[in-house]
Amino acid sequence: MKKLISAVLAFLMVFSLAACTAGGNGNNNNAANGNKVKAGFIFLHDENSTYDLNFINAAKEACEKLGVEYVLKTNIPEGQECYEAACELADAGCNIVFADSFGHEDYLIEAAKEYKNVEFCHATGTKAHTENLPNYHNAFASIYEGRYLAGIAAGMKLNEMIDNGEITPEQAKIGYVGAYTYAEVISGYTSFFLGARSECPTATMEVTFTGSWYDETAEKEGAVKLINNGCVLISQHADSMGAPTACENNNVPDVSYNGSTESVAPNTFIVSSRINWVPYFELIIKSVQNGEKIPTDYTGTIETGSVVLTDLGKIAPAAGTQEKMDAVKAEIQAGTRKIFDTSTFTVNGEKVTSYMADVDTDAAYEGDHEVIANGAFNESADGFRSAPYFDLRIDGITLLDESY
Amino acid sequence: MKKSQKEPLFHIVKRDVLPWYKAWGIRAIAIVVALIVCGIITTVTTGLNPLKVYGAFIQGAFGSGRKVWITFQNMSILLIISLALTPAFKMRFWNIGGEGQVLVGALATAACMITLGDKIPNVLLIIIMSISALAAGAVWGLIPAIFKAKWNTNETLSTLMMNYIATQIVAFFTIVWEVPKGSFTVGIINQSTNAGWLPQLFGSKYLLPIVVAAVVTASMYIYLKYSKHGYEIAVVGESEKTAKYVGMKTGKIIIRTMVLSGALCGLAGLLLVGGINHTITTTINSGQGFTAVMVSWLAKFNPITMIFTSFLIIFLERGAGEISTNFGLNQSFADILTGIILFFIIGCEFFISYRIAGRKSSKEN
Numbered sequence: 001m002k003k004l005i006s007a008v009l010a011f012l013m014v015f016s017l018a019a020c021t022a023g024g025n026g027n028n029n030n031a032a033n034g035n036k037v038k039a040g041f042i043f044l045h046d047e048n049s050t051y052d053l054n055f056i057n058a059a060k061e062a063c064e065k066l067g068v069e070y071v072l073k074t075n076i077p078e079g080q081e082c083y084e085a086a087c088e089l090a091d092a093g094c095n096i097v098f099a100d101s102f103g104h105e106d107y108l109i110e111a112a113k114e115y116k117n118v119e120f121c122h123a124t125g126t127k128a129h130t131e132n133l134p135n136y137h138n139a140f141a142s143i144y145e146g147r148y149l150a151g152i153a154a155g156m157k158l159n160e161m162i163d164n165g166e167i168t169p170e171q172a173k174i175g176y177v178g179a180y181t182y183a184e185v186i187s188g189y190t191s192f193f194l195g196a197r198s199e200c201p202t203a204t205m206e207v208t209f210t211g212s213w214y215d216e217t218a219e220k221e222g223a224v225k226l227i228n229n230g231c232v233l234i235s236q237h238a239d240s241m242g243a244p245t246a247c248e249n250n251n252v253p254d255v256s257y258n259g260s261t262e263s264v265a266p267n268t269f270i271v272s273s274r275i276n277w278v279p280y281f282e283l284i285i286k287s288v289q290n291g292e293k294i295p296t297d298y299t300g301t302i303e304t305g306s307v308v309l310t311d312l313g314k315i316a317p318a319a320g321t322q323e324k325m326d327a328v329k330a331e332i333q334a335g336t337r338k339i340f341d342t343s344t345f346t347v348n349g350e351k352v353t354s355y356m357a358d359v360d361t362d363a364a365y366e367g368d369h370e371v372i373a374n375g376a377f378n379e380s381a382d383g384f385r386s387a388p389y390f391d392l393r394i395d396g397i398t399l400l401d402e403s404y
Numbered sequence: 405m406k407k408s409q410k411e412p413l414f415h416i417v418k419r420d421v422l423p424w425y426k427a428w429g430i431r432a433i434a435i436v437v438a439l440i441v442c443g444i445i446t447t448v449t450t451g452l453n454p455l456k457v458y459g460a461f462i463q464g465a466f467g468s469g470r471k472v473w474i475t476f477q478n479m480s481i482l483l484i485i486s487l488a489l490t491p492a493f494k495m496r497f498w499n500i501g502g503e504g505q506v507l508v509g510a511l512a513t514a515a516c517m518i519t520l521g522d523k524i525p526n527v528l529l530i531i532i533m534s535i536s537a538l539a540a541g542a543v544w545g546l547i548p549a550i551f552k553a554k555w556n557t558n559e560t561l562s563t564l565m566m567n568y569i570a571t572q573i574v575a576f577f578t579i580v581w582e583v584p585k586g587s588f589t590v591g592i593i594n595q596s597t598n599a600g601w602l603p604q605l606f607g608s609k610y611l612l613p614i615v616v617a618a619v620v621t622a623s624m625y626i627y628l629k630y631s632k633h634g635y636e637i638a639v640v641g642e643s644e645k646t647a648k649y650v651g652m653k654t655g656k657i658i659i660r661t662m663v664l665s666g667a668l669c670g671l672a673g674l675l676l677v678g679g680i681n682h683t684i685t686t687t688i689n690s691g692q693g694f695t696a697v698m699v700s701w702l703a704k705f706n707p708i709t710m711i712f713t714s715f716l717i718i719f720l721e722r723g724a725g726e727i728s729t730n731f732g733l734n735q736s737f738a739d740i741l742t743g744i745i746l747f748f749i750i751g752c753e754f755f756i757s758y759r760i761a762g763r764k765s766s767k768e769n
Contacts, residue, residue, distance in 0.1 A: 103591070105591070181585075183586060
């Protein structure tokens with residue numbers, strides 16, 4: 001019994017220590033004065049994930065360029081830990097807190113409600129335009145344009161294989177390793193496919209889903225499955241080196257995402273599209289420095305330098321790929337080529353003339369905004385939201401497993 | 405005492421013989437040696453000053469008021485799960501299924517919050533949530549217990565496999581409840597209404613799990629040490645045959661204890677969803693069902709010692725996170741340091757037993 005009492009006392013003592021120190025945790029959050037910026041970044045994984053690496057590099061580059069103090073927090077799960085991490089950053093004097101993963105959003109919003117003098121920015125989120133919090137912002141990029149351009153490179157590679165007699169036009173089947181049947185993924189593979197098909201009209205595509213944003217084994221197995229199904233070119237929307245490695249092992253050309261994968265796939269790497277987050281990070285830092293408002297929804301584009309393509313691979317790409325991509329890029333920028341032009345695809349054999357997309361997130365997935373205008377699907381458009389909402393299942397693409 | 409020396413459960417006797425200050429002395433030496441080894445490895449591989457790294461460890465757990473609270477909150481959850489496993493372990497029933505039992509408790513809580521939120525008064529909702537979570541955890545513990553009691557199946561395997569079933573069920577419901585479609589994210593449940601959120605005690609977000617953990621610790625200590633049930637558990641653990649011989653219904657004791665074990669895990673699930681995260685994911689418990697096995701063993705199944713072992717594990721975990729943030733090191737490096745420290749601490753337990761054995765035999769000679 002003595003032992004019990006002493007233990008309870010010990011527990012109480014430690015606990016009262018907690019209570020005391022907690023008293024000092026007050027209003028540390030009005031650091032915005034003097035325009036001095038300290039930026040805090042929250043990442044789901046660490047630099048081993050291509051997705052997070054892309055953010056980490058951009059955060060370092062932007063902060064170092066502008067001479068801003070910064071803190072990076074890696075491996076923060078999509079739970080209360082994100083809220084705690086955000087609060088800790090705010091406590092530590094950060095006046096900008098950024099999080100990079102979709103599931104961080106709700107927890108960042110909770111922190112934003114609490115720390116009103118800190119700007120909270122979130123990539124891929126969907127709720128800023130409906131939350132009405134002045135210090136909470138979403139950002140994304142029109143990466144579907146980048147995917148489309150990467151698709152051009154893929155289509156040219158398919159044409160080259162057809163011309164060389166390696167495959168027949170009917171065999172021009174692309175394989176795609178996706179994470180989930182999520183709008184961001186659907187928008188990505190559809191734009192990639194439309195880009196490829198604009199070059200190679202007989203192209204078809206099969207998509208498999210891994211049920212994880214980062215699962216090297218599943219992505220590798222997914223790619224191998226597609227290759228065994230007869231896919232002659234692979235692309236991906238999942239964040240590990242799994243698919244590029246599988247392609248290199250099987251000598252199948254590969255278009256990757258988030259950055260160049262040439263280091264693991266020197267013989268098969270064609271090109272990779274990625275979002276460059278430096279322009280956005282510079283924008284939010286400068287906004288805070290100058291006391292300006294950060295946009296509620298920011299969509300980076302080719303013009304802002306947010307949507308970029310890596311250098312082409314040295315071996316795999318077809319001749320003339322760069323020239324063609326540059327020409328199409330100019331058309332996109334001039335507005336003469338629209339990615340989701342409704343004359344270029346059908347759904348269940350019919351042209352799409354009207355579609356209500358689920359732009360305002362709700363549990364019933366109700367469509368709430370008409371997104372077909374001027375003969376195209378308006379993806380990530382002004383007045384809607386920055387994160388993709390294209391979730392049409394167009395003809396020519398077969399989904400192998402929809403369980404995710 | 406003399407008789408039990410020849411029985412296979414040798415180490416329990418030995419532990420009692422060693423004076424406590426010697427045992428703790430050995431443990432202290434182990435920690436110091438572990439810190440020295442960590443220091444050498446840190447300096448050699450990263451060139452950092454190990455003292456600074458140790459400072460960051462402490463900083464991570466106690467650096468600010470919020471950090472102290474989080475440390476104790478996390479410790480409370482781990483402590484509850486460890487306490488939940490303990491009666492089963494004392495009975496020599498290897499419940500490796502804490503992870504799954506917590507998950508189904510969490511799932512039951514989330515299901516109530518999602519389906520009943522705003523439809524019934526909050527007090528009623530929280531009562532239903534609590535009952536469901538405890539019941540779900542209890543059922544998850546009950547199933548392997550019945551198999552063990554009736555057919556003497558291997559409980560290590562069955563409880564372990566129940567974890568994967570729980571994970572897959574949670575994954576299934578995550579897809580049912582995901583918002584928006586395809587995102588595999590449920591998000592914060594009832595974020596605008598806070599329906600089903602467990603109440604804050606004295607205006608603190610972090611206090612509730614700490615209080616619950618304190619109550620569970622004290623209760624478990626009394627239950628194991630002073631109740632008839634506790635005695636029965638100890639007897640079954642020593643020898644099932646003895647228990648049967650003296651007329652104990654071992655099957656009933658196994659089932660009863662596993663229901664308790666599972667229900668307490670369900671309680672941890674309730675706190676994780678209703679009190680802390682307010683969401684459900686397959687990784688919400690982040691492997692604590694397994695970590696708790698270590699916490700319980702390290703404490704030699706003593707609920708009071710478990711306060712310290714769970715604190716140690718959480719302290720290391722929080723410190724490790726801080727190191728990776730402060731020094732730009734990969735999380736894996738912090739995990740290596742944690743691994744080294746745990747290796748020495750667990751290793752010294754063996755060392756303690758070994759020494760006593762030597763001393764005893766020389767006495768007898």
